[in-house]
Amino acid sequence: MLCRKKALLFAAIVLILAGGLLAALPYALQYALRSWSLQHGADQVAVENVDFNPFTGRLALSGVRIAFAGDTTFSLNTLSMKMAWGALFSKRFLLNELSADGWHIRISASREGLRVGGLLLPQGAKTSTAMEDKPWGLGIDRLQLANGRIALRLPQINSQLAIRHLQLQTLVAWSPDRPAALKLAARIDGTPLDFRGEIRPFAAPRQLQGRLKIKGLALGPLLATVVSDLQAKLQMDATVDVRLSPQGAYRIQQSGRLGLRDFAWQTPGARIRGQQLAWQGRLQLAQSAAAPLALKGQGKLTGQGLHGIREKPALLLSNGDFSWQGKVGWQQQDQILRLTGDLELQQVRLKTAAQQPDVLKLDVLALQGIDVQGADRISVSALTARRWEMGAAAQQAVSPLVRVAVLHAGPMAYTGQDFDLGMLELSGLDLRLQRNRQGQWNTERLRAQLQALQGHGPEWNKSSSGPPTGSSPGTLRIGGIVVQKAAHLVFQDEGVRPSFSLSLQTDRFEIGALNSARPQQPTAVQLSGRLGQHGRLAIRGSIWPFSAPPGFKVQADVGALELYPLSSYTAPALGFRLRSGTLDARAKIAARQGKLDGRMKLTIRELDLTSLNNEQTAKLTGLLNMPLDLALNVLRDDHNTIHLQLPVSGNPAAPDFDFSDALNQALAVGLKQGAMSYLSMMLQPYGTIISVAKFAGEQITRLRLDPVVFASATAQLTDQARDYLDHVARVLAARPQVAIKLCGIAVSADR
Numbered sequence: 001m002l003c004r005k006k007a008l009l010f011a012a013i014v015l016i017l018a019g020g021l022l023a024a025l026p027y028a029l030q031y032a033l034r035s036w037s038l039q040h041g042a043d044q045v046a047v048e049n050v051d052f053n054p055f056t057g058r059l060a061l062s063g064v065r066i067a068f069a070g071d072t073t074f075s076l077n078t079l080s081m082k083m084a085w086g087a088l089f090s091k092r093f094l095l096n097e098l099s100a101d102g103w104h105i106r107i108s109a110s111r112e113g114l115r116v117g118g119l120l121l122p123q124g125a126k127t128s129t130a131m132e133d134k135p136w137g138l139g140i141d142r143l144q145l146a147n148g149r150i151a152l153r154l155p156q157i158n159s160q161l162a163i164r165h166l167q168l169q170t171l172v173a174w175s176p177d178r179p180a181a182l183k184l185a186a187r188i189d190g191t192p193l194d195f196r197g198e199i200r201p202f203a204a205p206r207q208l209q210g211r212l213k214i215k216g217l218a219l220g221p222l223l224a225t226v227v228s229d230l231q232a233k234l235q236m237d238a239t240v241d242v243r244l245s246p247q248g249a250y251r252i253q254q255s256g257r258l259g260l261r262d263f264a265w266q267t268p269g270a271r272i273r274g275q276q277l278a279w280q281g282r283l284q285l286a287q288s289a290a291a292p293l294a295l296k297g298q299g300k301l302t303g304q305g306l307h308g309i310r311e312k313p314a315l316l317l318s319n320g321d322f323s324w325q326g327k328v329g330w331q332q333q334d335q336i337l338r339l340t341g342d343l344e345l346q347q348v349r350l351k352t353a354a355q356q357p358d359v360l361k362l363d364v365l366a367l368q369g370i371d372v373q374g375a376d377r378i379s380v381s382a383l384t385a386r387r388w389e390m391g392a393a394a395q396q397a398v399s400p401l402v403r404v405a406v407l408h409a410g411p412m413a414y415t416g417q418d419f420d421l422g423m424l425e426l427s428g429l430d431l432r433l434q435r436n437r438q439g440q441w442n443t444e445r446l447r448a449q450l451q452a453l454q455g456h457g458p459e460w461n462k463s464s465s466g467p468p469t470g471s472s473p474g475t476l477r478i479g480g481i482v483v484q485k486a487a488h489l490v491f492q493d494e495g496v497r498p499s500f501s502l503s504l505q506t507d508r509f510e511i512g513a514l515n516s517a518r519p520q521q522p523t524a525v526q527l528s529g530r531l532g533q534h535g536r537l538a539i540r541g542s543i544w545p546f547s548a549p550p551g552f553k554v555q556a557d558v559g560a561l562e563l564y565p566l567s568s569y570t571a572p573a574l575g576f577r578l579r580s581g582t583l584d585a586r587a588k589i590a591a592r593q594g595k596l597d598g599r600m601k602l603t604i605r606e607l608d609l610t611s612l613n614n615e616q617t618a619k620l621t622g623l624l625n626m627p628l629d630l631a632l633n634v635l636r637d638d639h640n641t642i643h644l645q646l647p648v649s650g651n652p653a654a655p656d657f658d659f660s661d662a663l664n665q666a667l668a669v670g671l672k673q674g675a676m677s678y679l680s681m682m683l684q685p686y687g688t689i690i691s692v693a694k695f696a697g698e699q700i701t702r703l704r705l706d707p708v709v710f711a712s713a714t715a716q717l718t719d720q721a722r723d724y725l726d727h728v729a730r731v732l733a734a735r736p737q738v739a740i741k742l743c744g745i746a747v748s749a750d751r
Contacts (some may be wrong), residue, residue, distance in 0.1 A: 043068050057083035057096075068115065077102025077147075092137040092174065099144040108153035139172030158221055162187040168199075176202035182210065191217040191233075197240075205245040213237050216261065232263035235278075249288030256280070269312060275305030293332040300325040320347030326370065339372040352449055359449040361400075363387035369411075382410040391446035401442050403430040417474030424478060429487035429509075435495045475517040483509035487529075496568035504537060505530045511543075519546040525554065535561040535582075544592075553590040558583060563607070571612060581607035589648050596650050604642040707745070 048063025059081050066074040079100045087094035108115050145166040152159045163186045171180035179198035186193045197210010214236040223230055238256025257280050264273040281299010301324045308317040326341010343366070350360040362385055369381025384406065391401025405428020413420045434442045489504040506529035514523050522542035531537040541554030563581040571577045582605045589598030636642055708721045717725070 043070070057085050059083070071106075072104070073106040073108075073115070075102075075104045076100060079103075087139075090137075092139060094137075094172070095140040095143075097142045097144075098140055099146075100148065101146045103145070103148040104151070105149070106151040106153060108151075109155055137172065137174040139174065140168065141170060143168040143171070159189050162190075171199070171201070173202045176200065176204070179209075182208075188214075188217055189221070191215060193217075205243040205249070207244075208242040209240070211237075211239050211256075219260075227265070229266040230263075231265070232260040235259035235261055245288075247289060249286075251284065251286040254283045258283075269310065271307075271309045271311075273307050274303055277301070277303045277306075287332075294330065296327070296329045298327045314352050316349075316351040316353065318347075318349045318351075319345050322346065336374040337372065338374070339370060341370055343367040343370055356449075357392040358389065359392075359446075361389040361392065376414075376416045378414040380410060380412040382408065383412060384408055391442055391449070393442070393445065399430075399432050399434075401432060401434075401446050403432075404428060418477070419474065420477045422479050424481045425484055426481070426487070427484040429483050430490075431487070432490045432492065434490075434492045437494045439495045476514070477516070478514040480513050481511040493568070496572070498568055500565055500568040502532055502565065514545065516546040519544065519548070522553075525552075531558065532562055532565075535559060549594045551590070551592040553592075554588075556585070556587045556589070558585040558587075560584065563604070570609075575615070575618070576609045576611050579608040579610060581605060581609075587648070594651055596648055598648040600646045600648060602642075602644040602646065604644065606640050607636075607642060712747075 044065075044067040046063065046065040047061065049061070051060040052058070059079075061079040062077065064074070064076040064079070065072060079098075081098040082096040084094040084096050105116065143166070145163055148163040148166075150161040150163070152161070163184070165183070165185045167181075167183040169181045170178065172178065177200065179200055182195065182197055182199045184193070184195040192213070192215045194213040195210055197208065197212075199209075200207040214234055217234040217236075219232045219234050220230050236256075236258050238254050238258060241253040242250070243252075244250045257278065259276065259278040260274075261276050263277060264271070266272075279299055279301050281297060283295070283297035283299075285293070285295050287293040303322045304320070306319040306322065309315070322343070322345045324341055324343045326339065329338040330336070345365040346363065348360070348362040348365055349358050351358055364384070364386040365388075366384040367380050367382075368384075369379075371379045385404070386406050387404075388407065389400040389403045393400070404426050406426070408423075408425040410422040411420075412422050432442070483506060487504075487506040487509050489506065491500075491502045493500040506527060508526060508528045510524075510526045512524035515521060522544060525539065525541055525543050527537070527539040529537055536557075536559040538557045539554055541552065543554075544551040561583040563578045563583055567577040567579075584603040584605075585600055587598060587600040589596060589600075591597075706724065708717070708725060710716065710721070711718065
């Protein structure tokens with residue numbers, strides 16, 4: 001009986017001690033948590049309640065608060081977890097479940113190091129040999145976190161992650177290749193974030209896979225230390241695959257949609273902004289010890305409302321929509337960007353200032369077969385530009401210098417300093433050469449716009465390799481230029497009175513191959529079309545555009561050109577106004593080494609003109625040594641047609657070259673030679689006085705013919721005189737406009 005009482009007493013004592021231990025265990029855990037937190041840098045630690053049931057293995061915490069420097073750095077409303085005691089016998093620490101609700105944690109940097117929840121993380125951790133010899137496995141069947149916030153207060157990042165719900169299932173270290181399902185619904189700085197996937201943190205390599213959705217994440221604060229002055233909102237709906245090896249190698253893959261909305265980026269000297277930039281496709285970023293950092297991808301990139309601004313010299317480039325589809329690659333080792341694909345731009349505008357007219361305007365620009373192998377190797381299979389203009393004026397009513405409906409070019413290539421544009425085919429060409437009342441040509445406007453674009457690019461573009469100092473200039477090659485369909489070329493001059501306008505509607509316009517590396521190689525040119533309302537123009541020959549100075553050798557034929565509009569130029573330059581007439585002309589002109597040489601054959605029909613009797617009229621008359629009307633009348637035939645040949649010579653590049661003076665000289669020589677040659681031919685062998693006057697340069701106001709000589713004191717013509725007068729009669733019959741004035745002279749022998 002005594003032994004039994006002792007046993008009961010011992011059992012009671014054990015139960016009392018166990019009960020006390022169990023009752024004190026929550027307080028011990030609470031004390032241990034406080035002590036551990038204070039030892040690791042916390043200033044204040046508060047725990048409202050700790051509840052632990054060793055029989056079920058369930059631990060519950062509530063009202064946990066940790067403060068550092070007067071601020072709450074960690075708080076927790078409730079935490080509940082359940083341990084599997086049986087797994088401990090297999091050296092496995094397994095949580096059947098872990099859930100937390102209403103929690104907040106701050107991650108910040110201080111002088112002592114990184115603080116998580118106010119607790120200072122150790123700089124390094126020592127791993128015991130025992131743990132290495134006998135590792136324990138870690139696992140969790142189900143993890144749930146709700147209504148939590150993580151505040152990042154780091155030198156490079158100032159952001160907040162609000163986790164509405166996080167769920168992780170079946171994560172065990174002893175099955176490293178077994179995926180653990182992960183679900184996350186959160187907000188980053190108020191931006192919705194959703195992830196559905198799986199994670200393998202204990203595998204080799206570690207892996208994260210799943211679908212990630214982000215709606216409008218502000219990238220500026222997150223990337224402030226990497227990309228300065230960036231404003232953009234990230235949109236993402238894509239699958240991601242992240243793998244990290246123990247050796248530090250990693251690979252990040254993306255497949256789906258990435259986008260930037262309302263983005264703006266400012267660099268020294270330049271600004272870029274746009275409404276939307278979207279990528280649909282695959283991207284991969286990878287790095288390892290054997291391979292340097294590399295980026296590759298394939299997909300489609302689209303954009304809306306893009307604008308680029310260069311400050312000095314001023315340049316504004318805008319684009320409505322663009323689309324690029326192809327492949328991209330980049331390696332850190334060679335720093336070469338590689339691109340292949342197709343690009344289409346819409347509503348492209350190039351300006352020198354916001355309030356200035358467009359230097360270049362394109363409705364559609366399409367590039368097919370793009371192949372970029374660095375900044376010095378670029379090729380394009382085909383280029384198509386639709387509805388493009390150059391040289392626009394500030395007034396919308398004024399037509400641009402050049403307008404083209406469709407331009408096809410290619411294949412094109414750029415290698416170092418050499419450009420090869422391939423064949424150029426244009427349709428719907430409208431070229432307008434205009435001069436205003438102040439004497440300014442619209443080509444001067446385009447030249448001023450292009451000069452404004454010259455200069456160094458922005459800082460972010462200066463790193464591209466360019467031609468070294470002292471290197472030879474690059475070459476330009478064009479396979480040929482063909483203008484299809486009808487081209488409209490217009491010449492308008494408001495600098496004369498009355499204003500002048502002449503149009504050319506081409507039915508053929510071709511230029512052969514051009515090569516700046518072979519400046520002495522001729523380039524064939526052919527042009528034909530309707531000139532004005534009824535005229536015709538045909539030009540064929542060769543040009544040397546790259547020789548110094550440029551040269552040409554052409555034959556030009558003009559037919560049925562109305563002359564009366566040319567009075568705007570003949571009146572001030574030659575001193576007469578054209579009232580009517582048409583012109584047929586054939587000109588063979590060459591320009592080599594800066595010197596013009598050639599002749600023009602003119603056929604003028606039904607010419608009617610009026611002399612202005614001004615300084616230019618007197619100048620032309622002096623050069624002719626006869627009145628202009630007389631010279632023209634001598635050349636008119638019975639059909640009121642004038643045939644004339646004019647020499648063309650001079651050096652247009654000379655400082656003292658004057659076009660009107662050269663025209664006066666050529667016209668005077670042609671008219672004078674034509675009139676004299678005709679009379680000399682018709683009156684032979686009786687044109688001796690004419691010939692003498694022509695060669696002696698006698699200053700006369702009329703032509704003097706050989707006299708008709710009678711025998712003394714008789715009125716009978718000699719046979720020679722009759723023959724001479726027959727020649728004169730034929731001249732008068734062939735030239736109805738020519739009149740002869742007879743003057744009788746008697747001498748003493750006639751008495």
